[in-house]
Amino acid sequence: MNVVLLGATRGIGRALARLYAARNDRLVLMGRDQAALARSAADLATRTGGGAPAAVPCDLDDPAGFPEALDRAFEALDGRVDAFVVTAALFDTQDHLEDDLARAHALLRVDFTNTVVLCEHVRRRMLAQGGGTIAVFSSVAGDAPRKPVAIYGAAKAGLSHYLSSMDLRYREKGVRFVCVKPGFVRTGMTAGLPEPPFAADPEPVAARALAAIDKGSPVVYAPSIWRLVMLVIRHLPRFVMYRLGF
Amino acid sequence: MNADRSSMQEAPVLGGLRPVASLSPPALSGWGQLGVPGRERLDENLARVTRGAVLTRGLGRSYGDSALPPPSHREVAGTRLADRILAFDPDTGWIRTEAGVSLGTLVWTFLPRGFFPPVTPGTQFVTVGGAVASDVHGKNHHVAGCFGEHVASLRIRVADGRVVDCGPDRHPDLFYATLGGMGLTGHILEVTFRMAKIPSGWVFHEAERIADVETFVARLQEAAGTWPMTMGWVDCATRGHGLGRGILQRGRWCEPSEAPPVPPAPLPRRTVPVRLPNWALNRWTTRIFNELYYRKQIPRATWGVLHPERFFYPLDALRKWYRLYGSRGFTQYQCVLPDRDAPERARQFLEVLTSRQGASPLCVIKDCGPQGRGMLSFPMKGISIAVDLWMDERTQALVDALNEFVIDAGGRIYLTKDALTRPEHFRAMEPRLSSFLAVRRAWDPTLSIRSHQSVRLFGDPP
Ligand SMILES: Cc1cc2nc3c(=O)[nH]c(=O)nc-3n(C[C@H](O)[C@H](O)[C@H](O)COP(=O)(O)OP(=O)(O)OC[C@H]3O[C@@H](n4cnc5c(N)ncnc54)[C@H](O)[C@@H]3O)c2cc1C
Ligand SMILES: NC(=O)c1ccc[n+]([C@@H]2O[C@H](COP(=O)([O-])OP(=O)(O)OC[C@H]3O[C@@H](n4cnc5c(N)ncnc54)[C@H](OP(=O)(O)O)[C@@H]3O)[C@@H](O)[C@H]2O)c1
Numbered sequence: 001m002n003v004v005l006l007g008a009t010r011g012i013g014r015a016l017a018r019l020y021a022a023r024n025d026r027l028v029l030m031g032r033d034q035a036a037l038a039r040s041a042a043d044l045a046t047r048t049g050g051g052a053p054a055a056v057p058c059d060l061d062d063p064a065g066f067p068e069a070l071d072r073a074f075e076a077l078d079g080r081v082d083a084f085v086v087t088a089a090l091f092d093t094q095d096h097l098e099d100d101l102a103r104a105h106a107l108l109r110v111d112f113t114n115t116v117v118l119c120e121h122v123r124r125r126m127l128a129q130g131g132g133t134i135a136v137f138s139s140v141a142g143d144a145p146r147k148p149v150a151i152y153g154a155a156k157a158g159l160s161h162y163l164s165s166m167d168l169r170y171r172e173k174g175v176r177f178v179c180v181k182p183g184f185v186r187t188g189m190t191a192g193l194p195e196p197p198f199a200a201d202p203e204p205v206a207a208r209a210l211a212a213i214d215k216g217s218p219v220v221y222a223p224s225i226w227r228l229v230m231l232v233i234r235h236l237p238r239f240v241m242y243r244l245g246f
Numbered sequence: 247m248n249a250d251r252s253s254m255q256e257a258p259v260l261g262g263l264r265p266v267a268s269l270s271p272p273a274l275s276g277w278g279q280l281g282v283p284g285r286e287r288l289d290e291n292l293a294r295v296t297r298g299a300v301l302t303r304g305l306g307r308s309y310g311d312s313a314l315p316p317p318s319h320r321e322v323a324g325t326r327l328a329d330r331i332l333a334f335d336p337d338t339g340w341i342r343t344e345a346g347v348s349l350g351t352l353v354w355t356f357l358p359r360g361f362f363p364p365v366t367p368g369t370q371f372v373t374v375g376g377a378v379a380s381d382v383h384g385k386n387h388h389v390a391g392c393f394g395e396h397v398a399s400l401r402i403r404v405a406d407g408r409v410v411d412c413g414p415d416r417h418p419d420l421f422y423a424t425l426g427g428m429g430l431t432g433h434i435l436e437v438t439f440r441m442a443k444i445p446s447g448w449v450f451h452e453a454e455r456i457a458d459v460e461t462f463v464a465r466l467q468e469a470a471g472t473w474p475m476t477m478g479w480v481d482c483a484t485r486g487h488g489l490g491r492g493i494l495q496r497g498r499w500c501e502p503s504e505a506p507p508v509p510p511a512p513l514p515r516r517t518v519p520v521r522l523p524n525w526a527l528n529r530w531t532t533r534i535f536n537e538l539y540y541r542k543q544i545p546r547a548t549w550g551v552l553h554p555e556r557f558f559y560p561l562d563a564l565r566k567w568y569r570l571y572g573s574r575g576f577t578q579y580q581c582v583l584p585d586r587d588a589p590e591r592a593r594q595f596l597e598v599l600t601s602r603q604g605a606s607p608l609c610v611i612k613d614c615g616p617q618g619r620g621m622l623s624f625p626m627k628g629i630s631i632a633v634d635l636w637m638d639e640r641t642q643a644l645v646d647a648l649n650e651f652v653i654d655a656g657g658r659i660y661l662t663k664d665a666l667t668r669p670e671h672f673r674a675m676e677p678r679l680s681s682f683l684a685v686r687r688a689w690d691p692t693l694s695i696r697s698h699q700s701v702r703l704f705g706d707p708p
Contacts, residue, residue, distance in 0.1 A: 010290045010327075036291065039344075043330035046341075047355055188327055191288035194271070 001025045002077040006058060006118075007088030009036040011187035012137065015206035016087065017044060017053075027053035028073045031088070032060070060088050060110045063117050070121055080129055083213055084122045086115060086136045091189045097151045104151050111155035116162050123166070123175055131174025135213045136163055140181050140221065143230040146246060160219075167218045176216040180209045183226035196246070198225050262698070263311055263665060265637070267521065267573035274322065278309040279568050279575040280637065280665055282317070282698060286324035292344060296403045296433035299323035301697050303429075304373030305348060308380065309578045310665030312428045314698035317708045323433060325375050331355070332436065339441040340398070345375030345434045350562075352441070357554070358509045361441040362499075364396035368610075370559050375434040380662035381426030381620040383630075385475035385497065385558070388615040392623055393439070394425030401436035405690035409435065423685040425620030428661050430700055431686055446505035449475075449557040451497040452549040455540070459490020459596060460589040463611065463629055467588070469496045470613045475557075481536040482596045482609040482633060483529065490596050491540060492611070497557055504551065513555045517565040524572035527636060532605040571636050579645060580624075580632035580660040581652045582614055588629045591655050595631055598651050602644045606633035621682045624660040632663065642666055649675070661699065672703050679704075 003020050007013035008029050020027055021044040031037045037055035045052035054076035058069035074081055090107045097104040119134055126132035141149040142156030149156075160179050167177035184190060184199045205222040212220035221227040236244075263282065266275035275281025286303060289295035296302055301322045303313040315322050325346030333342040339361055343352075349363050350370030356362065367382040376382075378400065381392040390396075399413035400421060410432070412421040424431045456462045462480060469476045473496040480492030561567060568576070583591045592611065599606070610632045614625040624630075635641055649671040652659060658675040659667060673679060683704065687693075696706040 014290070039330050039332060042332050046331040046334040049336070049359065188289050191327075192272075192285060 001082045002080050003083045003085060004028045004030060004073045004077070004081050006030040006060070006084075006086045007137075009033065009040045011087065011189055012182065012185055012202045012206050012209070013085075013087030014040065015202040016085065016209060018047060019206055019210050021048045021050070021053070024048070024050065026077055028056055028076045029053050030056045030058040030069060030073060032058065060114050060118065061106065063114050066118050066121050070125060074125060081122075081126070081132055083133045083135060084119075084126070085213065086118070086134075089115070089137065091152055093193075094148050094150055094152070107152060108155050111152070112158045115159060119162070119166070119177075123170065126175045127170070127173060131176075133176045133178060133213055133216055134163075134166075135178035135180060135209070137180045137182065137209075138163065140183050140226050140230050143181065144234045145241070146233070147244075148246060164218060171218075176218070178213050178217060179219045180212065181219065181221045181226065181230075182209075183221070183223060183229070198223060198229065262317060262702075263314075263575075265573055265575040267575075274303075274314055275306070275575075276310050276313060276665065277307050277568060278577045278637075278665060279571070279573075280311070280577070282311075282314050284315050284320045284322065287321055288324045288327050290327045292323075292325060292328040292346065292433070292435045293403065293409065295323045295328075296435065297407065299433060300695060301429055302345075302375065302433040304346065304376035304379075305371050307367075307369055307372045307376065308662040309576075310661075310663060311698035311702065312380075312662055312664070313376075316696050316698055316701045316706065325373055328435075334441075336361075339443055340438065341441050342436060342438045343374050344436055345378075346373050348373055349377065353554075354512055356441060357444070357447045360444055362444045362447075362554075363393075364440060364442045365390055365393040366558055368559065369562055370555075371562065374437045374439075378425060378434055378437055379427060379429045380660075381618060381623040382662075383612075383614065383625050385477045385495075385612065387625055388470045388476065388613055389474050390442075391615060392426070392618040392620065392625060394618055394620045394623060396442075397425065397437060397439040399438045400424055400434055402432035402434055404432040405692070405694045413438075419685045420689055422619055423621045423682055423689075425618070426623035426661075427621065427682070427686070428699065429697060430695060431689055432695060444499045446500045446502050447509040447554060448500040448505040449497045449552045449554050450500045450504060450549070451495065451552040451557055452547065453496075454494045454547045455491075456494055457491050458487065459492070459593045462490060462492050462494060463589040463592045463613075465494055466611065466613050466629070467585075469494065474498050477610060477612040479539070480596075480609050480611055481540050482599055483533040483536045483605040483607075485600050489600065490593060492609075493540065495557075497552070500551055506551065510553050510555070513553060513563060515563055515565050518567055518569040521569040522572050524574045524636075527571055527607065529603065529605045532607045535607050571634075574637045576634055576636045577641065577645070577665045578632055578634050578663040579648055580630060580663045581648070581657050582624065582626050582628050582630040582660075583652065583655045583657040584626065584628040592629060592631065595648070595651060595655075598647055599633065599644070602647055603640060604633070604635060604644050606635060608632075608634045621678055621685065622661070622676070624658070624662075626658070628657065630660075632660075646671070661703075664699070664703075667703065669703050669705060 008017035041052040138160040139156040141153040142160045163177045163179040208222040263280040266281035272285040274284040300319045328344040328346035377393045381394045475497040478494040617626045645666040700706045
């Protein structure tokens with residue numbers, strides 16, 4: 001399989017890239033930090049004993065660069081991309097985002113607007129090649145209004161909405177959209193935050209995402225218990241949500 | 247539960263450490279579950295996260311306070327997200343990794359390709375950075391030396407903020423001070439070392455039951471002449487004749503012709519679900535445990551092919567086993583005694599321990615080869631003894647008594663296990679300390695990099 005990953009330098013994306021590499025899929029790593037990309041590519045090569053994946057610069061905060069970056073990524077895989085996976089995103093606490101609107105703006109751009117624009121570029125190319133899978137990491141934070149993730153959750157809610165709607169539109173034409181919704185995962189993104197129940201390590205979350213991407217499942221919760229948790233939270237009456245801190 | 251918490255808070259353990267169960271989060275602790283308030287700053291980018299950090303920490307498998315911040319600080323840099331393997335040469339075994347990769351990752355990545363870490367401690371859940379900082383030793387110390395013997399170079403962020411490459415021919419003072427330097431000379435970012443080529447992934451192993459400690463030590467020293475891996479467990483709860491009876495273990499890698507056809511895979515692990523009550527592990531239950539453990543070795547001698555995890559990492563089968571000690575916390579006391587009169591010295595050591603009501607469920611004896619290159623590296627030619635001690639009001643006095651015995655015998659203790667040694671005792675057993683501190687001062691005149699342990703033992707500013 002030919003796979004492009006944006007966000008494999010850290011966290012869940014790093015774990016996912018290792019799973020792909022271990023089964024000898026052909027990879028391209030995209031990201032904003034050249035040095036980090038080179039180190040991650042070297043890591044995948046030494047772990048598998050195979051060749052290093054190509055590294056292509058791409059900053060999610062610079063949509064003007066998307067077409068060229070995608071040209072290079074597709075080219076490195078001889079024009080055929082079976083799965084395009086986005087784990088890149090920003091996170092910050094609601095308090096920080098409320099205090100610093102420039103930061104909030106950047107998060108909304110990176111996690112929602114630009115991710116959608118990037119997926120649109122990829123969708124066109126996938127339609128042209130006759131199909132493929134676009135898998136994007138959203139979050140359970142986009143599933144229900146909650147106090148600590150109002151702005152981040154809004155970006156993820158929009159993203160989930162986009163992915164599920166596009167999956168309805170394009171699955172018949174061969175382009176599948178997979179929306180991955182992790183719960184709390186122990187990565188650099190959440191380091192220092194108090195751990196809620198059901199906190200998970202990136203490796204099992206990546207493994208579950210990988211299976212869903214292979215199958216082309218439209219929505220996957222990881223770990224799976226979060227589907228139930230969010231179902232309950234979505235049905236809590238408003239007067240309860242006013243009182244709860246999460 | 248609440249009453250339990252507050253009573254523990256009123257009784258801080260010496261040296262400012264408290265049972266981590268009594269601290270409200272965020273808190274940091276060593277493996278012995280004694281800690282201080284504080285948190286880890288985690289980032290995949292080590293160069294970024296170590297900038298200005300007071301100390302760096304790996305997987306927290308050191309028992310005492312060496313990976314804890316000094317009292318004036320609340321944050322240390324954590325390396326465990328920095329786990330990339332940057333280069334590997336399958337012809338020679340040379341490897342370059344980020345400091346946060348664990349030995350377990352290296353084992354399971356490279357064992358199927360015929361390589362194993364050159365030296366490994368009794369758990370795979372340690373980082374390469376931690377292995378360098380403690381200059382760890384393993385069952386093969388008498389032939390392979392410490393981890394540092396296999397290191398060619400280190401990339402370190404030193405106190406003034408520069409990133410420096412060092413090795414035997416570049417800044418050798420920094421290099422040798424960092425091997426076993428407990429993180430006090432700088433933040434290790436990358437390590438280049440040599441993996442060992444192995445004929446198969448399986449171990450050939452012999453175990454033998456031995457009735458008393460003198461014979462035990464003599465047999466251990468004898469075995470070192472012919473076996474590349476040796477160690478043993480001894481019973482230090484039973485007094486009198488049975489004191490120090492034990493099980494001696496010898497091993498070597500299987501030749502391909504002896505090994506099962508498929509390489510071994512990681513074994514399943516269980517987790518100790520909750521902390522046991524403090525009284526569960528006491529002198530009497532320890533004695534029963536020791537009796538059973540000794541008796542399980544029936545017949546007197548066994549041999550055969552063993553899974554490498556069973557041989558190298560038996561304790562890794564049980565995650566969070568520190569919970570067996572309850573909430574009070576524990577420490578490990580590990581010392582090395584010089585070769586001269588080792589069998590008698592070992593018996594005397596155990597007598598000091600048991601005469602003070604000390605009992606340890608886990609007592610490990612290992613013969614050591616010559617002292618390594620690290621300026622503060624722990625092992626020296628002789629035998630090392632390690633015992634686990636739960637914390638109670640007698641533990642400090644017990645550690646003091648053991649230290650006085652070790653000073654008298656010309657031995658020394660292992661910093662990565664220590665939480666209770668007094669500075670005057672450490673100075674008395676460590677003539678190398680002043681030259682180590684001189685190198686450290688040269689690279690860090692204001693001692694901006696320091697730990698809870700260095701404040702306690704070396705008198706660093708708090
Ligand atoms: C069950 C068990 C068995 C063990 N058996 C053995 C054994 O057989 N032989 C042996 O030698 N040891 C043994 N140990 C001890 C263990 O190997 C050491 O404590 C080791 O240093 C732990 O590594 P870590 O990554 O957990 O480091 P930590 O515990 O996090 O840190 C230990 C020290 O290393 C420093 N450090 C860590 N990373 C860095 C870095 N990147 N840069 C600078 N300083 C750093 C810290 O500041 C601290 O001083 C055992 C421990 C356990 C729990
Ligand atoms: N961790 C959780 O608990 C959790 C929960 C729910 C959902 N999620 C979602 O899961 C995904 C992965 O999370 P994670 O925890 O693995 O995150 P992470 O560890 O913070 O990794 C984020 C990745 O995004 C990249 N990135 C950030 N901004 C970028 C930009 N402008 N351009 C290009 N790349 C950029 C980073 O690259 P650099 O190396 O260059 O920084 C990094 O590789 C995210 O979508 C996140 O929202 C995570």
